[in-house]
Every structure is written in structure tokens, then in C-alpha cells.
Amino acid sequence: MTDYTAVITGGSKGIGLDLAERMLDKGYTVISIARGKSPDAPGELIQMSADLLDAEAVAETARDIAAGHEVTHFVQNAGVIWPNLLEEATPADITGLAQLQLGSALTLLQAFLPAMKARSFGRVLFNGSRAALGVPTRTAYSAAKAGMIGMARTWALELAPHGITVNVVAPGPVLTDNFWGIVPKGSERETQLAKSLPVGRLGTVRDVSNAFLYFADPENSFVTGQTLFVCGGASVGTLSL
Incomplete structure (x- = not known):
């Protein structure tokens, strides 16, 4: 088997787009699911619009993709942070990020699984976070990312007999729009954060896509x-964003 089809959520920018471009270079068919389409994406990238917070929209998109493609690689990459202190956190934050990070992944993989099992091959990848270990202002985000690790381990056990692997890439501070939504771009805070990491720099999208390609x-x-x-050593000690 040499033909591979990858579905990447949030493949229209940042880590997802870099990974999509690199998979396209390898000859994969690549489908991105994102809220909007990127005008900067390669023409070969199949872009589908869907809000992963909307369970019905996710289910419809999953059916459409499964009807037209035999998916071999599924990458749950899309995510938002929604930072706030404990006093301002709400159950709705947890519910929303659980749907975005976990519920949508479940729905999508359930649609793709029959084709993977028929081929006795599949790669399921999650974009997790060092925040799963705990970061201030991340009640819902850390909970969702920690849940992702547990879900991935469970799926790994269930799917191993079918030739399907399930793994998580957990980035630390990486220069993406999500990062700059918390830490102002080019700010002194960004500089100091880079200095605080054991490797002395912040991560790039290429650092993360390298790890994804290994698992894929x-x-x-x-x-x-x-x-x-993939955190520059941040998971070895402590880090506060």
C-alpha cells in the first residue's frame, strides 16, 4: 500500500498547515477540516469548513469524508486555549473544549475506522500540550489535553490488533497564533520565556510537525x-506562561 489519505483538523494554518504541506510533499492526499479556508494553502490541499464545537457539523463532515475517501491518517490538531483563572472558569469552558478536543475526534475517527481496519493500517495522532501537566489559567484546556492522553492510550490498546497506532505530540511554548494570543508577539515576556527554557529558545511549527511525521x-x-x-525541556521542570 503506497496511497495514503490524511485528515488534519485545523490544517489551514500553523502546525496543521505545515504538517499538511509536508504530507502533500510525500504524496499523501490531505484533507483539512477548519472553520475557514486558507488562501495561502497549497492548491492540492482539500479544505473543508466545519466548526468542531458543533457536534452535528462534525458528524456531517465525517460522513462526507468517509464516503469519498479511505482515510489512513487522522490528526486531531485543531484547538483553542480559552485561558482564565479558576474564579472565572465555567463548566461551559470544560464542555466546549471537551467537544473540540475529544468529542470531535471520536466522531471523526469512528467514521474513518472501517477503512483503517479493512486495510489493517492506520495512524491516529493528537496535538496535545505540555499544559496537560498543569499551567496556571488553564482549567478547561489542561483538562481536555490530559483527557486526550488517556483517550489515546485507551484507543491504542483497542486498535493495536488492527495495525492502527495512536500517539500524542505534546508541544510546549511554540510560536503560533495561539501562543501570541497569550504572549504578545515580540514582547519582553516572549524573550524572557525563551530564555527560561532549557534549550534557550521557543519552539517552531516545524519542531512539532517533525514529531508528527515520525508517528505518521x-x-x-x-x-x-x-x-x-516537544517542549524544549519545559516538561522536565516547571514553566508558567
Whole structure:
């Protein structure tokens, strides 16, 4: 089997777009699911619009993709942070991010799973976060990302007999729009944060897509249920954003 089809949520920008471009270069068919379409994306990228917070929209998109494609790679990459202190956090924050990060992944993979099982091959990847270990102002976000790790480990056990691996890439501070939504771009805070990391710099989208490509490689069939922190050493000690 040499034909691969990857579905990437949030593939219209940042980490998702970089990964999409690199998979396209490898000859994959790549489908992005995002709220909006990117005018900067390669023409070969199939862009589908859907709000992953809307469970019905996700289900409809999942059916449409499964009807026209045999998906071999599924990357749950899309995410938002919604930061706030404990006193301002709400149950709706948790419910919303659980749907975005976990519920939509469940619906999409359920649609793609029959094709993966029929081929006895699949790669399921999650964009997690170092925040799963705890970061101030991340009640809902940390909960969703920690839940992602548990869900991935469970799926890894269930799907291993079918040749399907499930792994998590957990970035630390990476220069993306989500990061700059918390830390002003080019600010002194950004500079100091970079200095505080063991490697002395902030991450790039390429650092993260490198890790995704490792797990996505068809030859890597003996690694499943794992979480790889791509964080410049931040997960070794403590870090506050």
C-alpha cells in the first residue's frame, strides 16, 4: 500500500498547515477540516469548513469524508486555549473544549475506522500540550489535553490488533497564533520565556510537525499509546506562561 489519505483538523494554518504541506510533499492526499479556508494553502490541499464545537457539523463532515475517501491518517490538531483563572472558569469552558478536543475526534475517527481496519493500517495522532501537566489559567484546556492522553492510550490498546497506532505530540511554548494570543508577539515576556527554557529558545511549527511525521510514518508500527513532549525541556521542570 503506497496511497495514503490524511485528515488534519485545523490544517489551514500553523502546525496543521505545515504538517499538511509536508504530507502533500510525500504524496499523501490531505484533507483539512477548519472553520475557514486558507488562501495561502497549497492548491492540492482539500479544505473543508466545519466548526468542531458543533457536534452535528462534525458528524456531517465525517460522513462526507468517509464516503469519498479511505482515510489512513487522522490528526486531531485543531484547538483553542480559552485561558482564565479558576474564579472565572465555567463548566461551559470544560464542555466546549471537551467537544473540540475529544468529542470531535471520536466522531471523526469512528467514521474513518472501517477503512483503517479493512486495510489493517492506520495512524491516529493528537496535538496535545505540555499544559496537560498543569499551567496556571488553564482549567478547561489542561483538562481536555490530559483527557486526550488517556483517550489515546485507551484507543491504542483497542486498535493495536488492527495495525492502527495512536500517539500524542505534546508541544510546549511554540510560536503560533495561539501562543501570541497569550504572549504578545515580540514582547519582553516572549524573550524572557525563551530564555527560561532549557534549550534557550521557543519552539517552531516545524519542531512539532517533525514529531508528527515520525508517528505518521508507515514504518513506525511498534510505537503506540505514547506522548512525546516537544517542549524544549519545559516538561522536565516547571514553566508558567
